[in-house]
Amino acid sequence: MTKIHVSTTINGDAHEFLCAPDETLLDVLRNRLGLTGAKEGCGTGDCGACSVTVNGRLVCSCLVLGAEAEGAEIATIEGMADGDDLHPLQRHFIDGAALQCGVCTPGILVAAKALLEKNPDPTDEELRYWLAGNLCRCTGYDKIIRAVQAAAAEMRGA
Amino acid sequence: MVKVLLWGSLRQATGGLAEVEVEAANFKQLLDRLAVEYPGLKPQIARGISLSLDGVIYREAWFTEIGPDSEVVLMPYMTGG
Amino acid sequence: MSLDEYRKREFKQVGTRVRRPDGVDKVTGRAMYGADATAPGMLWGRILRSPHAHARIRSIDVSAALALKGVKAVVTAEDFGVPEDDFTRDVQDNCMARGRALYDGHAVAAVAAVDQATARAALKLIKVDYEILPHVTDVDAAMQPGAPVVQEGRVQENVPKGFSDNVTAHFEFGHGDLDAGFAKADKIVERSFKTAATHQGYIEPHACLASVTSDGKADLWCCTQGHFYVRTLCAGILGMEASQLRVTASEIGGGFGGKTTVFIEPVALMLSKKAGRPVKLVMSRDEVFRATGPTVSSSSDIKIGMTKDGRITAAEATLRYQGGAFPCGTTEFGTQAAFAAYDLDAVRTYGWSVMTNRPKEAAYRAPGAPVAIYAVESVVDELCQHFGLDPLDVRLKNAARKGTKSSYGPTFPDIGLVATLEAARAHPHYKAPLGPNQGRGLSCGFWFNFGGNTCVSLNVNTDGTVGITEGNPDIGGSRASISLMAAEELGIPYDNIRTIVADTSSLGYNDVTDGSRVTFAVGLATIKAARDAVRKMCARAAKIWGIDEEAVQWKDGAAVPAGPNAGKFPPMTLAEIAAVSAETGGPIAGHYEVNADGAGVSFGVHLCDVEVDRETGATKVLRYTVFQDAGKAVHPDYVEGQMQGGAVQGIGWALNEEYIYGEDGRLQNPTFLDYRVPVASDLPMIETVILEIPNPGHPYGVRGVGETGIVPPLAALSNAVSHAIGLRMSELPMSPPRILKALGGS
Numbered sequence: 001m002t003k004i005h006v007s008t009t010i011n012g013d014a015h016e017f018l019c020a021p022d023e024t025l026l027d028v029l030r031n032r033l034g035l036t037g038a039k040e041g042c043g044t045g046d047c048g049a050c051s052v053t054v055n056g057r058l059v060c061s062c063l064v065l066g067a068e069a070e071g072a073e074i075a076t077i078e079g080m081a082d083g084d085d086l087h088p089l090q091r092h093f094i095d096g097a098a099l100q101c102g103v104c105t106p107g108i109l110v111a112a113k114a115l116l117e118k119n120p121d122p123t124d125e126e127l128r129y130w131l132a133g134n135l136c137r138c139t140g141y142d143k144i145i146r147a148v149q150a151a152a153a154e155m156r157g158a
Numbered sequence: 159m160v161k162v163l164l165w166g167s168l169r170q171a172t173g174g175l176a177e178v179e180v181e182a183a184n185f186k187q188l189l190d191r192l193a194v195e196y197p198g199l200k201p202q203i204a205r206g207i208s209l210s211l212d213g214v215i216y217r218e219a220w221f222t223e224i225g226p227d228s229e230v231v232l233m234p235y236m237t238g239g
Numbered sequence: 240m241s242l243d244e245y246r247k248r249e250f251k252q253v254g255t256r257v258r259r260p261d262g263v264d265k266v267t268g269r270a271m272y273g274a275d276a277t278a279p280g281m282l283w284g285r286i287l288r289s290p291h292a293h294a295r296i297r298s299i300d301v302s303a304a305l306a307l308k309g310v311k312a313v314v315t316a317e318d319f320g321v322p323e324d325d326f327t328r329d330v331q332d333n334c335m336a337r338g339r340a341l342y343d344g345h346a347v348a349a350v351a352a353v354d355q356a357t358a359r360a361a362l363k364l365i366k367v368d369y370e371i372l373p374h375v376t377d378v379d380a381a382m383q384p385g386a387p388v389v390q391e392g393r394v395q396e397n398v399p400k401g402f403s404d405n406v407t408a409h410f411e412f413g414h415g416d417l418d419a420g421f422a423k424a425d426k427i428v429e430r431s432f433k434t435a436a437t438h439q440g441y442i443e444p445h446a447c448l449a450s451v452t453s454d455g456k457a458d459l460w461c462c463t464q465g466h467f468y469v470r471t472l473c474a475g476i477l478g479m480e481a482s483q484l485r486v487t488a489s490e491i492g493g494g495f496g497g498k499t500t501v502f503i504e505p506v507a508l509m510l511s512k513k514a515g516r517p518v519k520l521v522m523s524r525d526e527v528f529r530a531t532g533p534t535v536s537s538s539s540d541i542k543i544g545m546t547k548d549g550r551i552t553a554a555e556a557t558l559r560y561q562g563g564a565f566p567c568g569t570t571e572f573g574t575q576a577a578f579a580a581y582d583l584d585a586v587r588t589y590g591w592s593v594m595t596n597r598p599k600e601a602a603y604r605a606p607g608a609p610v611a612i613y614a615v616e617s618v619v620d621e622l623c624q625h626f627g628l629d630p631l632d633v634r635l636k637n638a639a640r641k642g643t644k645s646s647y648g649p650t651f652p653d654i655g656l657v658a659t660l661e662a663a664r665a666h667p668h669y670k671a672p673l674g675p676n677q678g679r680g681l682s683c684g685f686w687f688n689f690g691g692n693t694c695v696s697l698n699v700n701t702d703g704t705v706g707i708t709e710g711n712p713d714i715g716g717s718r719a720s721i722s723l724m725a726a727e728e729l730g731i732p733y734d735n736i737r738t739i740v741a742d743t744s745s746l747g748y749n750d751v752t753d754g755s756r757v758t759f760a761v762g763l764a765t766i767k768a769a770r771d772a773v774r775k776m777c778a779r780a781a782k783i784w785g786i787d788e789e790a791v792q793w794k795d796g797a798a799v800p801a802g803p804n805a806g807k808f809p810p811m812t813l814a815e816i817a818a819v820s821a822e823t824g825g826p827i828a829g830h831y832e833v834n835a836d837g838a839g840v841s842f843g844v845h846l847c848d849v850e851v852d853r854e855t856g857a858t859k860v861l862r863y864t865v866f867q868d869a870g871k872a873v874h875p876d877y878v879e880g881q882m883q884g885g886a887v888q889g890i891g892w893a894l895n896e897e898y899i900y901g902e903d904g905r906l907q908n909p910t911f912l913d914y915r916v917p918v919a920s921d922l923p924m925i926e927t928v929i930l931e932i933p934n935p936g937h938p939y940g941v942r943g944v945g946e947t948g949i950v951p952p953l954a955a956l957s958n959a960v961s962h963a964i965g966l967r968m969s970e971l972p973m974s975p976p977r978i979l980k981a982l983g984g985s
Binding site: 001022027030031037038039040041042043044049076078080086089090096097099102104106109125127128129132133134135136138140142143145146 | 256258259261262263265266267268269270271272274275355356439440441442443444490491492493494495521523524714715716874876877879880883884886887888910911912916917918919920921922924925
């Protein structure tokens with residue numbers, strides 16, 4: 001199958017890659033670019049473990065084609081911290097024990113960050129509905145909700 | 159002699175007895191004596207047996223000492239999730 | 240292990256909420272899970288699975304697949320030998336069907352190719368000639384004489400005549416005179432229950448990377464709850480020596496019991512052996528649902544008699560579990576656990592293990608216990624309702640306690656059930672008002688907990704820090720707990736310790752991370768390894784001071800002379816002793832190896848409020864509180880996490896999760912869209928109350944906490960829903976269609 005040449009920006013850096021026309025963005029990130037922070041939990045857009053943003057919009061990268069990244073700005077979990085400085089969400093997830101196995105954590109962090117950029121002060125209910133597409137099987141979500149709210153409060157300067 | 163309580167479905171191997179007595183000072187001797195005196199227990203012993211000794215469950219531990227007054231209960235070999 | 244391990248003490252670090260050592264890796268995407276590893280020259284593996292519930296495999300033609308450019312190896316059952324022991328053979332046959340496909344999703348062949356697309360294309364070129372056979376997926380149907388037989392020759396000697404050969408084992412537990420007990424009852428309730436099979440639902444699909452070299456050595460990277468056990472199984476299946484197969488556990492993306500065996504690892508090793516290159520094999524979600532770990536589905540009959548003042552006079556349960564296409568391994572646990580919370584004069588439980596054309600059951604948190612206790616706790620609730628008695632009072636009146644002869648035989652030592660029930664009664668949740676269409680339910684839960692084989696090394700580094708090498712995959716923060724216990728014992732800061740999970744070549748055998756054993760057993764071994772290192776450090780100090788070893792004590796992270804007769808020397812800290820270790824005899828390390836017992840059983844009580852929408856049949860969980868005895872909570876955040884996570888898995892089991900089979904015996908919902916696990920918007924906060932009744936079998940009093948939490952939600956939800964709608968529910972899950980049906984709707 002003839003491959004497609006794609007030029008894109010990932011976490012602020014320019015990237016080029018070749019991918020098959022039917023290859024997902026998730027497979028490109030993981031298998032061609034070595035960005036394995038996004039996980040495949042289902043491959044059908046049901047679990048959210050592969051969450052990234054494309055041009056600021058939260059997507060399941062298993063439902064986006066690699067070819068669609070042409071000219072886009074993509075943000076993944078690998079770009080969330082600023083060097084050694086963890087994002088407040090990342091810090092509060094560690095401090096608040098909001099992860100157990102951690103495999104859903106990259107997707108949840110990316111999704112939560114996308115919410116807080118639109119809505120810096122969500123109610124618990126808004127947050128729970130926003131994260132309804134991100135499955136966590138370990139925590140029962142309790143500590144995740146608390147950690148996101150703690151990070152949101154810090155980010156608001158509260 | 160040690161009194162050993164069996165679970166119900168093992169009683170077919172002991173002529174219906176719920177409790178049997180064997181000469182044993184530890185878990186290994188207990189299993190060996192049971193196999194000799196009640197050969198019908200051999201298949202279950204091969205599949206695995208846990209031992210409750212005075213309320214504490216032991217899964218292997220051949221040399222766990224058993225006193226004459228200890229409460230000894232056999233249980234199927236235990237695993238978990 | 241004796242019951243005098245525990246010594247009361249004031250903890251300085253145990254019980255604090257420190258940061259986990261793998262936290263930064265996990266929030267930055269750096270942590271390496273099963274599917275995240277690569278190797279030079281790596282191929283991609285993929286497995287072909289049976290579309291039929293039961294079929295004879297007449298032939299498999301792989302020639303076209305092998306001829307496809309980029310395909311490097313094809314594997315079928317013919318590539319494997321036939322292990323002699325039943326257990327290993329079952330594991331292997333479940334990984335790759337031999338002669339017959341026993342369930343929809345059963346592996347029949349596998350390929351390794353240069354990329355995923357080629358591997359997928361190759362699977363389509365494999366021609367399997369199936370002769371479709373009759374199938375059975377329902378537990379009650381499978382027990383009947385004349386039912387399609389899943390496997391011949393698997394019936395144990397304890398099964399009475401007259402059943403299908405699918406009935407492989409029968410268990411009976413209990414004591415006392417049932418007839419006399421029931422005769423004393425003022426009311427007897429008899430009710431039958433059904434529960435659907437559920438899946439552990441870990442978010443990370445099974446994944447591994449295998450590399451077998453031509454000199455017979457192999458390395459395997461995989462997500463598992465127990466890499467030593469993976470080595471045992473794979474070495475057995477492939478006929479390898481354990482020393483030649485090194486297994487490294489990746490970070491694990493959830494397991495809950497479902498990653499305690501192998502599914503793809505022997506296949507990946509065989510593909511790598513045949514291809515002569517490393518092979519990565521990753522399951523899709525569809526494969527995870529169809530071919531791994533579900534629980535049993537069950538049907539049960541419960542009969543309980545009670546006096547009008549709430550004393551249970553006799554209790555009887557018959558439990559029928561189907562565990563898929565191989566002999567079920569959890570019936571005996573459910574049969575023992577069913578009435579564990581009660582002090583009963585007359586009790587009998589009967590268990591039946593049944594095979595069906597479904598995937599082989601795997602352990603799931605407190606395997607076997609949730610569905611048994613669900614049925615029992617539902618009937619206890621119904622009796623309380625009948626007499627208008629408070630359900631907590633009734634449970635307290637009948638509660639098992641120290642000295643109770645348990646329903647499975649042993650007399651209980653110190654247990655925490657009464658304290659847990661009293662904590663629930665004292666909690667504001669229990670008295671909070673309820674609105675229309677709302678109901679409150681409660682349930683007790685129980686699990687045995689285990690210890691097991693454990694091997695720990697503790698290395699004192701020359702800069703005064705400590706490295707701990709242990710062999711149990713960290714499934715929910717255990718590295719933090721282990722470091723905390725070592726810090727406590729050594730008297731040095733938590734941050735000076737790093738705990739790692741080592742590969743199978745680095746330590747003696749460690750049992751699987753299961754049975755809620757890690758914080759208990761690895762913790763115990765770590766404390767003992769620390770004491771071993773302390774003994775050696777005291778000896779070094781004694782040499783330096785020129786006094787007897789016995790004249791040196793360890794206090795607050797330093798060696799000190801024991802009393803005035805030992806001489807006057809300033810304390811020598813761990814760092815000071817470590818710094819001169821080369822000069823005083825070489826490296827300092829502590830070790831401990833044990834097959835730990837004395838884990839101590841665990842009880843919990845859950846309270847839950849729900850509201851049922853009578854138009855849609857949907858149940859909303861309004862409030863949920865978990866009460867559980869942790870012995871000693873080493874890291875309270877992660878103890879709470881276990882309680883919350885277990886509760887929510889149980890809520891999913893009660894309300895929505897379900898394996899749905901069609902008439903054709905095929906699984907109809909192998910996706911997270913149709914197999915609905917709880918999502919964030921389904922749930923309230925999960926309140927937790929940790930009780931700390933020390934376990935006498937652990938130096939710090941620790942009890943396992945991982946499993947009990949999944950047991951009570953099933954009945955707590957069922958009782959709450961039954962009160963909310965005024966009808967007794969007796970089937971799980973209580974999905975909206977079932978609630979509507981109960982209400983007489985569409």
